[in-house]
Amino acid sequence: MKRKIVILVIMAAVLISTQCYGAAAGSSAGRQLAFEKIESEAAVVKVNALNLREGPSTDHPSICKLAKGQTLTVMGRIGDWYAVYNPDTGIVGAVHGEYISIGDGDSITVSSNNAASTSGENAASNAKVVLSEDEQKLLELVNKAREEKGLEPLAVDENLMKVARIKAKDMIDNNYFSHQSPTYGSPFDMMRQYENTFKSAGENIAGNKTVEGAFKAWMSSDTHKKNILNSGFKVTGIGIVSSPTYGKILVQQFIGR
Numbered sequence: 001m002k003r004k005i006v007i008l009v010i011m012a013a014v015l016i017s018t019q020c021y022g023a024a025a026g027s028s029a030g031r032q033l034a035f036e037k038i039e040s041e042a043a044v045v046k047v048n049a050l051n052l053r054e055g056p057s058t059d060h061p062s063i064c065k066l067a068k069g070q071t072l073t074v075m076g077r078i079g080d081w082y083a084v085y086n087p088d089t090g091i092v093g094a095v096h097g098e099y100i101s102i103g104d105g106d107s108i109t110v111s112s113n114n115a116a117s118t119s120g121e122n123a124a125s126n127a128k129v130v131l132s133e134d135e136q137k138l139l140e141l142v143n144k145a146r147e148e149k150g151l152e153p154l155a156v157d158e159n160l161m162k163v164a165r166i167k168a169k170d171m172i173d174n175n176y177f178s179h180q181s182p183t184y185g186s187p188f189d190m191m192r193q194y195e196n197t198f199k200s201a202g203e204n205i206a207g208n209k210t211v212e213g214a215f216k217a218w219m220s221s222d223t224h225k226k227n228i229l230n231s232g233f234k235v236t237g238i239g240i241v242s243s244p245t246y247g248k249i250l251v252q253q254f255i256g257r
Contacts, residue, residue: 041074042130043084043100050100052093056081063093067242069133074102088169088241129158134211134240138252141215142228142236151231160237160253163194168239168251171205177249179203187253200256202227207246214250232256 051062056078066072066086072095076083080097131139143153167190170183184190187203204224206214218224227233233254243249 036077041102043072043074043082043102044130044132045070045072045095045099046101047099050095052084052086052091052095054093056083056094060094063091064089066095071130071132072100074100088165129156129161131156131161131238132240134248134250135238137211138215138238138240138250139236141211142252145219145228149229151229152234154233154236154254157196157235157237157255159194159196160191160235160255161239162237163191163196163239164237164251164253165239165241166190166194167203167205167253168241168249171249171251172241172243177205177207179205191253191255196255198255198257200230200232202230202233202254204228204250204252204254206250207243207248208250209247211240211248211250214248227252227254230254230256 045066045068048068050066050068052064052066053060053062070086070088072084072086074082074084075092077097081094082097082100082102083092084095084100085092139154139156146153167181167184167187170181171177174182176182179187181190184193188201191198191201204218204227206217208214208217218228233256235255235257237253237255239251241249
């Protein structure tokens with residue numbers, strides 16, 4: 001609850017800052033800017049290091065650095081700047097539009113999650129989610145391995161992506177490496193907490209410097225390989241975050257419905 005309040009306070013500060021900047025810019029002819037609200041558009045960082053700033057100009061101090069391939073949620077725009085939310089850290093700030101890719105160009109179609117089917121509020125069939133460069137790489141490696149065995153490729157599930165990303169970050173935040181989370185319990189408990197329905201499910205986790213290294217280790221392990229090549233699994237969610245200990249923490253979750 002406290003974290004949600006902090007996020008909302010920071011978000012409000014960024015939006016107020018952008019609105020004030022627009023008013024000041026309006027005092028010069030031809031520079032009048034207005035804040036435009038955007039309904040949770042996805043974006044990906046295009047450059048190796050991008051400053052996330054407190055407000056929409058280079059005059060504002062940097063909050064932190066964003067890495068290439070990081071996924072952001074765009075909340076609004078003023079001129080060439082965007083107010084964005086980083087779902088991995090919960091930080092809100094502003095970035096210049098030149099350095100992010102927004103919209104369908106970097107997104108892939110994902111499967112609809114049927115968790116809400118009993119209420120009649122099914123997810124849209126054309127739902128989309130943006131994968132980071134590492135997440136996309138792992139998906140391609142896994143589906144190539146499945147294709148070589150004559151199996152259908154795994155579809156990316158929007159809701160399961162959320163769970164895998166949260167699990168990966170939870171391992172970093174709470175300094176553990178285990179399928180059993182001190183925060184959420186087992187992978188299956190966690191999936192259910194986030195309203196995923198399934199007949200069968202599995203989870204692979206890894207700590208490795210590279211995606212390729214983690215995938216190779218999984219394929220050398222009978223239990224991990226079985227998850228990757230399980231014909232009953234139809235959809236997947238992937239979460240990959242930077243780790244000071246391993247280089248990267250990787251979580252891939254699988255569901256069969």
